[in-house]
Amino acid sequence: MAAAQKSSPLAPIPPSSFPTHHTAADLPPTARILCEIVASTPVHEVEARLASTQVQPEPEIIQQVLKLSYNYPSAAAKLFRWAGLNRTHTGYSWNLMVDLLGKNKLFEPMWDAIRSMKQEGVLSLTTFVSVFENYCSAGRFDEAVMTFDVMERYGIQPDVIAVNSLLSAMCREDKQTMKALEFFERIKANIPPDADSFAILLEGWEKEGNVAEAKHTFGEMVIRVGWSQQYMFAYDAFLNTLVCGSHGDEAIKFLQVMKGKNCMPGLRFFSNALDVFVKQNDSAHAIMLWDIMIGSGLVPTLMMYNDMIGLLTSNNDVDNAFRLLDDMVFHGAFPDSLTYNMIFECLIKNKKVCEVGKFFIEMVKNEWPPxxxxxxxxxxxxxxxxxxxxxxxxxxxxxxxxxxxxxxxxxxxxxxxxxxxxxxxxxxxxxxxxxxxxxxxxxxxxxxxxxxxxxxxxxxxxxxxxxxxxxxxxx
The missing domain is CATH 1.25.40 (Serine Threonine Protein Phosphatase 5, Tetratricopeptide repeat)
Incomplete structure (x- = not known):
């Protein structure tokens, strides 16, 4: 392999960046010997040291060593070349080598390895997914797209899985969802997107807080793939974007539409959304959210009840706070000291003298005093x-x-x-x-x-x- 004949112009990345044999448990003795050589031997001496061990480079052993050699790319390439002289590498070993070189930003040797893989007939989509991820993590997004464009030349047919892999790699990086969208717009006529394509973009808009683009993407998703409970990750991302972006009215509106489509999110979304409304001190939308949740048959936790009651009492809405208190036991969430004391404090703050006395009696009766x-x-x-x-x-x-x-x-x-x-x-x-x-x-x-x-x-x-x-x- 050509990569093995080149020494890296880059210094090895810090040893703490990737796992090494020092932290690996249950590593076979032969694999540990090879790891020690890769980690501690000058690059020009690696092959001689490996040959002197008389270790048979079985594919499973080589794979284990490569996984623990990401901090030593040049020495790992020497190990790979040495092992290839005695055994035929598996596709998995080749993919590890491509990923190792890409993670270390050694992109020219990485492409040498890919060309060798093509000759060996072991290239797969997995190889290119690794390339997408490593180019994107290095901030080289145009080259990641170029890689997608040349896949077919290497015998790998680009499909929606490849599209989604590149979209995901882009959207994982900070503020790159717009670049992912540009790729999506260019490719969608030739490779129709699926629900995962839209979910990836929606999660990107959620991370960036881009409400306008999230609404556009969601609208296109509904037109292209319709409604399904299987698309809940996409729906959650979209709703979270609206809630966090202070678009509570639209979040409630879409929740009502989704309820009609039998596509309601789970308790996790409602819990997260409630947290956001509490931080925004938005009791009006919190009440609407709560009523939709209860009406959908979901059962709030005690923590959710306390968050909601805390929001209501901080806004002096003691009537709704009492309504929730009365409902709690019917949903298996029994009020605790915090529940009672938040309401009690609200009554005091609003100078409800008569109610304070009555509620004190109830608190004592239920063994939760002020x-x-x-x-x-x-x-x-x-x-x-x-x-x-x-x-x-x-x-x-x-x-x-x-x-x-x-x-x-x-x-x-x-x-x-x-x-x-x-x-x-x-x-x-x-x-x-x-x-x-x-x-x-x-x-x-x-x-x-x-x-x-x-x-x-x-x-x-x-x-x-x-x-x-x-x-x-x-x-």
């Missing part, structure tokens, strides 16, 4: 919203269940009593809190003092009693 932060916020709201008794019930629940930290909630209880002028209750609760080593803030004591000194001597005496006990607790 977080310490939500307890504190709820107690503050209830004292200010004329429902102090429910606030006190919450505080007593915290004490009974030993929920901590509860310093913030304790201070809100004291401030609530203070604002209502219930100084006797304030003293009773404060003394118990001090006994329990709960931290009462200096700012709270200042507010209590100011309120007490405005109320007269009895109130001042109550404050002084609390203050003395409070100060002694720090001694």
């Amino acid at each position: 977080t310490p932060e939500n307890f504190s916020a709820a107690i503050k709201l209830l004292f200010g919203g004329d429902d102090p008794e429910m606030a006190i019930e919450m505080w007593k629940y915290m004490v009974k269940e030993n929920i901590s930290p509860r310093d913030e909630s304790a201070n809100e209880v004291l401030l609530g009593f203070c604002n209502m002028g219930r100084l006797t209750d304030l003293r009773r609760f404060a003394e118990k809190m001090i006994d329990e080593r709960i931290i009462i803030y200096e700012s709270t004591m200042t507010k209590v003092k100011n309120a007490s000194y405005k109320e007269g001597r009895t109130a001042r005496e109550i404050y002084d009693q609390i203050s003395r006990k409070w100060k002694s607790s720090y001694l």
Whole structure:
């Protein structure tokens, strides 16, 4: 082979780029010997070292060694030439050699090998797929297309599989889907595309976020190959492009069309789309997406329910949040602490005093109490919203269940009593809190003092009693 007679003008690529025999498990001893020679011997000495081993270059052994010699292209070529003097190479070995040279950007020796393969009658489409991939990964797209154009001269009939292989190689590279489309437009009259052709392009547009081209490609796909559940990868790519491109209206519209064609995507798409709508804070389209998903018989996970409820509550849509909460158990997704606390926090934020108390009772009943932060916020709201008794019930629940930290909630209880002028209750609760080593803030004591000194001597005496006990607790 001509490649074996040339030394590479390029330095070997970094050893970490490809697997080597150092990391290969269960490698036969003879293969390991040959790998060591390829990896450690100066190129001009490789053939002599190989000959001195008296190892028989069986095809399976040579294939194993080539797979682990991508970091040493010149030495691997010497090994290939040496083995070919004693045994006829398999088509697989030839393809490995072509790929090895291409991966190392040794394209002239690669073509020498291809011409030799043609003479040996072992060329196949696999060979050219490797060439497509290596040219594209090197950024040499015109040469990849040229390779497709000359396939027939080498006895390989270009077909839709070859077309798709080249499209895929192009679209894997960054921002090259337009170049892939140019090739597609040129070739489609002679080689009709199939669903995979369109799926490859749609995945490329998805990666690049090109909504306009994705819509054009999808429209042509429907005209040429129709609708089928087998084309779901293409549909997912198209819908993802619309969703990620903030074209929620069109995504919903196409989902409704697809439902009518019995071509609905699976739960994975809906989960990914929901994630995007959450990041976009787009609750309107998220609700429409959710209803289509449920209407299609898909069963959301607890995580999806929590993502959706989190989006709704962050947009103060508590009615839809409650609707989802009520539906959860019917779909086998049981609410957890996060579910309840997101809704509870939304009720507090929107000052739904009556609903806060009722929902607290439901949370406790289902053994998912509020977080310490939500307890504190709820107690503050209830004292200010004329429902102090429910606030006190919450505080007593915290004490009974030993929920901590509860310093913030304790201070809100004291401030609530203070604002209502219930100084006797304030003293009773404060003394118990001090006994329990709960931290009462200096700012709270200042507010209590100011309120007490405005109320007269009895109130001042109550404050002084609390203050003395409070100060002694720090001694």
